[in-house]
Amino acid sequence: MQGFWETYMKSVDGYPAMLSFNATVSQNAPDEEYGYVAFVKVKLKSPTDEGLISQEDVDEVGFIEDRLELESLRYRHGEYVGRIITQGHINFIYYLKMDFEWSDTVAAAMGYFEDYTFELGSRLDSEWEVYQKLLFPTAREWQIIQNHHACDELKNAGDNLKLKRAIEHTMYFPTPQERELFGDFIQNEEFKLQKNLEPSEEIPFYGVKFYRIDVPFYRDIDKLTMELIDHSEKFNGQYDGWETSLVKI
Known part of the structure; x- marks a missing residue:
């Protein structure tokens, strides 16, 4: 092909x-x-x-x-x-x-x-x-594809995907006000704010990084990212993926 x-x-x-x-x-x-x-x-x-x-x-x-x-x-x-x-x-x-x-x-x-x-x-x-x-996949289907690529890479590196660890997420918004409202909301969902990302020539939106202790196993990360996409849409935001550290224990 x-x-x-x-x-x-x-x-x-x-x-x-x-x-x-x-x-x-x-x-x-x-x-x-x-x-x-x-x-x-x-x-x-x-x-x-x-x-x-x-x-x-x-x-x-x-x-x-x-x-x-x-x-x-x-x-x-x-x-x-x-x-x-x-x-x-x-x-x-x-x-x-x-x-x-x-x-x-x-x-x-x-x-x-x-x-x-x-x-x-x-x-x-x-x-x-x-x-x-x-x-062609929808935004949600495309995110699941990316989730599984990331899980495959972690698994191939020897990661135990069922162990909890900090998982960092990134979200972008058209305005700082919408970013701030989302930040208040996501903290009530037990996430912690990490840092704001200001607009640039490459990405002209207002971003925020945040994290929570979760499990990155396939079905778990799919459920989590679908929920985050739902949350982002309430505040006119766009989910931009996740990353985490390798845990081999």
């Missing part, structure tokens, strides 16, 4: 779904050159009880993904932007310059995988709504 990719979980039409998206193309979305969205929906042989991919399908699905991308490059008309695994199927999503050769592209790729059944389709999507509204 070309570009920088991210993966996360969400609910799609009320069912658990695993989404992967090409984050690199977000810098140019919507791309006027690629105005058609196209998909290939492949039925998994042995999905999990939740309708997600099992180990039995992983390797073969990887081969299908590579073959689709190879044929798309050969036809020189597609850009691979994401995939969605849900309800026992995997959907590969592309944006195309024109869609009249899409069926030929898919047929050339899926001819190597006769054991898998599939559907295909395409339509005009010049605003890239499928990418921007379905594949």
Whole structure:
């Protein structure tokens, strides 16, 4: 897969779904050159009880993904932007310059995988709504992605993520008054204020750093950061992430 990719979980039409998206193309979305969205929906042989991919399908699905991308490059008309695994199927999503050769592209790729059944389709999507509204994460989903990257880094360094320690957070506000009101509020939630960050050319907002003793384990930090985002919105603020020290005991 070309570009920088991210993966996360969400609910799609009320069912658990695993989404992967090409984050690199977000810098140019919507791309006027690629105005058609196209998909290939492949039925998994042995999905999990939740309708997600099992180990039995992983390797073969990887081969299908590579073959689709190879044929798309050969036809020189597609850009691979994401995939969605849900309800026992995997959907590969592309944006195309024109869609009249899409069926030929898919047929050339899926001819190597006769054991898998599939559907295909395409339509005009010049605003890239499928990418921007379905594949690309919301602010909360993006924060969870960043949380899990940070947890992975700590875990790989030998950290015991279930041990409490000081976790420092950063928040930004349009005005010093909103920052001050938030500071009063967050102290009532047992956080301690660390320092204010004044506007600069790089970040023209009023920031504050604050911390509390908490657990940085995956589900715990997800719950905490979602609560902080909720709190920030009450004061017109924007949450800017967290950091903590390594604890190996």
